[in-house]
Amino acid sequence: MPPLIDIRGVSxxxxxxxxxxxxxxxxxxxxxxxxxxALVGPSGSGKSTLLHIMGFLDRPDAGEYYxxxxxxxxxxxxxxxxxxxxxxxxxxxxxxxxxxxSARDNVLLPMVYTGLGTSAGKALDCLRLVGLSDREKHKSNxxxxxxxxxxxxxxxxxxDPLVIMADEPTGNLDAVSxxxxxxxxxxxxxxxxxxxxxxxxxxxxxxxxxxxxxxxxEIVSDETRRPPARAGAGTxxxxxxRLGFSPSEFAEQLRVAFxxxxxxxxxSALTVLGILIGVGAIISLMTISEGFMKDMLSNTxxxxxxxxxxxxxYGSGKSPRPVTMADLETVKAGVPLAEKATPVINRVLKVxxxxxxxxxxxxxxxxxxxxxxxxxxxxxxxxxxxGRFFTDGENLARARVAVINESMEKKLFSAGDGLNxxxxxxxxxxxxxxxxxxxxxxxxxxxxxxxxxxxxxAKRVLGSAKLDQISILAATxxxxxxxxxxxxxxxxxxxxxxxxxxxxxxxRTSEAGIKIFKDVMAKLSLVVxxxxxxSLLVGGIGIMNIMLVSVTERTREIGLRKALGARNADILIQxxxxxxxxxxxxxxxxIGLGFGLAWGAYFLIKVTPALGAGxxxxxxxxxxxxxxxxxxWPAMRAAMLDPIEAxxxx
Ligand code: ADP
Ligand code: MG
Numbered sequence: 001m002p003p004l005i006d007i008r009g010v011s012x013x014x015x016x017x018x019x020x021x022x023x024x025x026x027x028x029x030x031x032x033x034x035x036x037x038a039l040v041g042p043s044g045s046g047k048s049t050l051l052h053i054m055g056f057l058d059r060p061d062a063g064e065y066y067x068x069x070x071x072x073x074x075x076x077x078x079x080x081x082x083x084x085x086x087x088x089x090x091x092x093x094x095x096x097x098x099x100x101x102s103a104r105d106n107v108l109l110p111m112v113y114t115g116l117g118t119s120a121g122k123a124l125d126c127l128r129l130v131g132l133s134d135r136e137k138h139k140s141n142x143x144x145x146x147x148x149x150x151x152x153x154x155x156x157x158x159x160d161p162l163v164i165m166a167d168e169p170t171g172n173l174d175a176v177s178x179x180x181x182x183x184x185x186x187x188x189x190x191x192x193x194x195x196x197x198x199x200x201x202x203x204x205x206x207x208x209x210x211x212x213x214x215x216x217x218e219i220v221s222d223e224t225r226r227p228p229a230r231a232g233a234g235t236x237x238x239x240x241x242r243l244g245f246s247p248s249e250f251a252e253q254l255r256v257a258f259x260x261x262x263x264x265x266x267x268s269a270l271t272v273l274g275i276l277i278g279v280g281a282i283i284s285l286m287t288i289s290e291g292f293m294k295d296m297l298s299n300t301x302x303x304x305x306x307x308x309x310x311x312x313x314y315g316s317g318k319s320p321r322p323v324t325m326a327d328l329e330t331v332k333a334g335v336p337l338a339e340k341a342t343p344v345i346n347r348v349l350k351v352x353x354x355x356x357x358x359x360x361x362x363x364x365x366x367x368x369x370x371x372x373x374x375x376x377x378x379x380x381x382x383x384x385x386x387g388r389f390f391t392d393g394e395n396l397a398r399a400r401v402a403v404i405n406e407s408m409e410k411k412l413f414s415a416g417d418g419l420n421x422x423x424x425x426x427x428x429x430x431x432x433x434x435x436x437x438x439x440x441x442x443x444x445x446x447x448x449x450x451x452x453x454x455x456x457x458a459k460r461v462l463g464s465a466k467l468d469q470i471s472i473l474a475a476t477x478x479x480x481x482x483x484x485x486x487x488x489x490x491x492x493x494x495x496x497x498x499x500x501x502x503x504x505x506x507x508r509t510s511e512a513g514i515k516i517f518k519d520v521m522a523k524l525s526l527v528v529x530x531x532x533x534x535s536l537l538v539g540g541i542g543i544m545n546i547m548l549v550s551v552t553e554r555t556r557e558i559g560l561r562k563a564l565g566a567r568n569a570d571i572l573i574q575x576x577x578x579x580x581x582x583x584x585x586x587x588x589x590x591i592g593l594g595f596g597l598a599w600g601a602y603f604l605i606k607v608t609p610a611l612g613a614g615x616x617x618x619x620x621x622x623x624x625x626x627x628x629x630x631x632x633w634p635a636m637r638a639a640m641l642d643p644i645e646a647x648x649x650x
Contacts, residue, residue, distance in 0.1 A: 085565020146177025283594025579631025
């Protein structure tokens with residue numbers, strides 16, 4: 001019968017600073033399947049070291065270890081984890097149960113790391129085997145020491161290991177519990193289970209069929225009292241390294257993450273705050289600026305898209321050349337694509353009513369043609385008008401009629417009282433014949449506007465025909481760019497500009513205006529996003545800090561999980577999941593905060609917040625990114641922990 005465990009000339013030396021401890025010196029030992037072997041010897045003789053090597057928790061410095069017929073020296077981490085998971089059941093002196101976790105869930109834990117799914121029925125079977133079927137739901141802190149150790153035995157059994165290894169399993173127990181635990185162990189062995197047990201309890205050793213005595217890292221005696229009750233096969237296939245993650249493992253990782261977060265509520269809340277504020281800032285800015293953009297763009301009608309504006313060019317160094325009526329004639333004659341060209345005066349003037357006055361924009365129009373009126377058009381991008389717009393006849397007659405916007409009405413009258421009232425512009429009396437809805441931009445800042453006929457403005461209000469703008473309406477929006485080129489050429493010719501001289505006027509399509517608007521918004525956003533980014537960076541550092549604390553606090557738990565078969569990757573992902581869950585909580589609350597802030601802003605500046613799916617996806621994506629980015633280093637530290645050192649961590 002080949003041995004299940006065959007150790008040949010194994011040595012292990014610990015070096016701590018100046019000290020050198022030869023924990024194992026050239027030890028050879030073979031154990032057959034079905035044996036119950038007691039490793040005894042004084043404290044410090046190397047028993048635990050030998051057991052850890054046999055249990056794949058540690059590697060020897062020299063010598064060979066054949067397990068189930070296979071050499072194991074060159075197995076990679078993933079294979080070792082698979083062997084710990086499937087072939088070895090380890091029991092520790094101090095139980096190492098998961099805190100505040102039920103007996104059943106503790107027993108289920110090794111199944112999580114097989115990747116084959118968990119079976120509550122199997123866990124219950126194992127609890128029954130150690131006499132604890134009635135304690136399934138009890139948490140580790142609700143069980144006695146002996147019961148805890150029996151849960152740990154059930155946990156060691158749950159994956160049907162080839163061998164159970166126990167390191168002083170009765171060391172922390174009273175006499176009664178010791179008996180219970182030993183009964184459980186000898187019972188298992190009687191059923192054929194191979195057991196290796198480290199002890200310095202003579203009673204325990206007496207129960208073993210074979211006693212191996214160590215002293216100073218060497219085997220000094222090896223005594224078989226009786227052969228195994230049932231000898232098993234000494235060879236088995238070693239399981240392959242596990243790839244990927246099973247659903248039950250992912251569920252476990254989520255459960256552990258939430259538990260860790262929930263059991264430190266205050267700390268988690270403070271950590272989440274940084275992410276919450278950062279994401280909240282970004283979301284509020286995104287929704288406000290997107291809403292602003294949407295409002296502005298929804299305000300541009302087809303007519304706006306057809307409009308080209310000629311205006312005075314400022315800032316060229318030379319004194320600016322005003323736009324004149326002569327330019328209007330040039331445009332009318334020289335731009336065939338123009339449906340019409342109109343002069344515009346646009347000034348900020350004093351406007352008063354009986355008791356109140358204000359400063360606001362006074363803008364001119366040439367009035368509706370009978371055809372416009374018949375088609376129900378108005379020159380304000382079809383905003384609703386209470387009353388009517390003035391006609392081209394009134395323009396020719398220099399009539400003193402005005403259309404005011406709601407903001408102007410609000411400044412000068414009580415709401416609804418504006419229509420048919422009298423206002424004075426530069427001390428010229430006008431009758432209000434229409435009150436128009438605010439354009440979006442005007443509404444945001446409450447900007448007052450009055451529209452009056454061009455001829456009335458030129459002849460009666462200002463006494464001059466100096467223009468501020470010429471407004472050209474192209475036949476279609478598609479004609480606007482070409483019409484703009486025609487206007488430029490006509491004006492350059494009329495102004496007799498040399499080929500290399502720059503334009504002495506400005507010609508803009510609304511598209512160009514929108515582009516400028518978007519550019520400004522983009523620059524503004526960049527500034528604001530960098531500030532929000534800094535806040536997220538600070539939040540991320542908070543996450544990293546708390547994750548490092550969490551890893552340190554749970555060092556022993558990490559060691560335990562590894563001893564039960566968790567791979568480095570399993571530990572890495574577990575802590576990444578925790579960091580990401582923290583960030584997603586922050587991100588989710590941040591979306592709420594940001595949207596709340598954006599609605600608060602709505603009441604101040606009347607921009608309807610636009611919360612798109614893109615914004616939400618961005619916030620969650622970004623939170624995940626921060627979680628992974630800042631959680632990676634702490635998670636990596638956890639993953640790289642040595643199982644035995646982690647288990648020993650105080
Ligand atoms: P036992 O279990 O028989 O009491 P151990 O196998 O735990 O003995 O330890 C054997 C020797 O190795 C002891 O002298 C101990 O101090 C030393 N030793 C064990 N683990 C370490 C370690 N991680 N670092 C340094 N020395 C160690
Ligand atoms: Mg020991």
